[in-house]
Amino acid sequence: MTAGNATVRDVAARAKVSLGTVSNVLNRPEAVSPGTLQRVHEAIDALGFVPNDAARRLRTGRSRSVGLVVLDVGNPFFTDLARGAEAAVEAAGGTILLGDSDHRPEREARYLDLFEEQRVRGVLVSPVDGVSHLDELSARGTPTVLVDRAADPARFCSTSVDDVAGGRLAAGHLLEQGYRRLAFVGGPLRLRQMADRLRGAREAVAAAGGALEVVELAEPTAPHGRVAGADLAARPVAHRPEAVLAGNDLIAAGVLQALMLDGVRVPEDVGVVGYDDTAPAQTAVVPLSSVRRPSELLGRTAVELLLEEAAGGEHRHRRVVFEPELVVRGSSVRG
Template sequence: MAVSVKDVARAAGVSVGTVSNVLNRPEKVSPATVERVHAAIAELGFVRNDAARQLRAGRSRTVGLVVLDSANPFFAEVARGAEERAAEHGVTVLLGSSGQDAARENAYLDLFREQRVNGVLLTPLALDDARTEKLETAGVPIVLVDAEADGELPSVAVDDVEGGYLAVQHLLAQGRRRILFAGGPASVRQVADRLEGARRALAEVPEASLEVASTEELTVLAGRLVGEELAKRDAAGRPDGVFCANDLLAVGVLQGAGILGSLRVPEDLALIGYDDIDFAQATVVPLSSIRQPAREIGAAAVDALFSLLEDPDAAPQRIRFRPELVVRASTGG
């Protein structure tokens, strides 16, 4: 049977209220009494029911974080940054991965509301007016991570339009004129923004062309399928530069086209990814990429959440980091 506060009070010869003060407001109790209560706690093996305490207080010492794919090293770094900063605030992070599935995302949001978390950090699958309104009225403070909305939700993101522009501008500067963009689904805001940036760069070079290869997922396997398809084309019918919406796709394209296929990277196919995950520089041909400060994004999101908790009426913070081009061997740089 679990040891209760009453058992501790009985063993220490004090009231239940005194035990509560020792646990929550020790400065109100004499040092001798605090020592006696802690001795009883140690002897009985008492463990406080933190869940019950949080229920009475109406809030917990946790923050929810929902990302698109926890297996993606970029989101793993975001989570690490959030955890490190949350620890400084005395809270822990509960991590959920939506797997780019709207129903699973909603399930996590419902769970976190039931758990009375301090707030939620969310990388949404998609955002429209109805969805944004639902989040704003959910009763739990929400900060968007690696995403932005037109409403009143605070956000921490990277300028993905600029990132897409930098990636394709670099391919064009390398003399590539037949560009392929690989990414999807298109409903993911980051994918759409990176494609928009690519189109802007292409518009500056009239003789260049853009082909879009839509993928169902942002994974290595999805990229490998794209690479294998490109390897089957003749030289005149394939692109000479590929921009992938993230590094996992780029790794897959490298595998499908350059390892399982017969194409040489970068001689036949210049290849650039997005995120600059640690593995990008360790591939057979080190990958050029667009770097996002993942850990800083996670930390800034926690800071934005606690600013919102401290002053709910303050204007929502909109923090936007700038992307950085990292050139490696896959683009011939």
């Protein structure tokens, strides 16, 4: 017998267990005791056994893979979210198939079609626009969970963060520091997360009697943030906002860079707050205050909801909403 040609029967014989036990290890590891699980995996490693996923799909109707579609894999927030999802899927004996929609509905649709063709165990998706197409996917039998987007629990499970509260936290902090003329720099506002952050900022500013300008971006990226920051820096001081609340950390990093290149001091002349508390916030030349969201926990929890639904039996959709946390650093604190 050569490496890679071993069969399930060979694994069962070496591990001294039944064929059914090997099947459970491959398909339902949670149903196997730790000792038996270890013994079967040792036999698999020793024999060089390679499970045939195509055959598994024919037997069970599904693969062990989970599809994940995020808005921008270049954003560290989604990288961390994917890492959390991958860890949870791996612990359940599966793998993650990752797709980057790049904020384009047609690209999101292509990934969802591909995952459905692969008969994945289920799909996690941070949708670009609406969710009616996801209703259709779910109705065809693919368990679907929205991640980083709240959903009606009558339709889907979802994990999200209260971004309205996050917007209030960020704007409230800037107002407490004495900034009165604020600008929200973010977008596109068709993204629910961005619209919610703006809504929260508006609520805080209205309650304090301040002013809020909205600078909508076509894409939530550092280059777009730099362009917006350069435009703000070029204004006369009297017409320049005193502080910027950015839609995410990438935008904030771009704004910060443009302001400093133009000689605008941060936070003395203009305060800046980001959103997500990712690596760009923590490593910026002037460390960025930011609204922290539990990215890895969002991913892990979404997988738990998905696996629960995919297991069959009685299942009730749940909406899990996490609270954001403001992390204050040097970019927004006036001496």
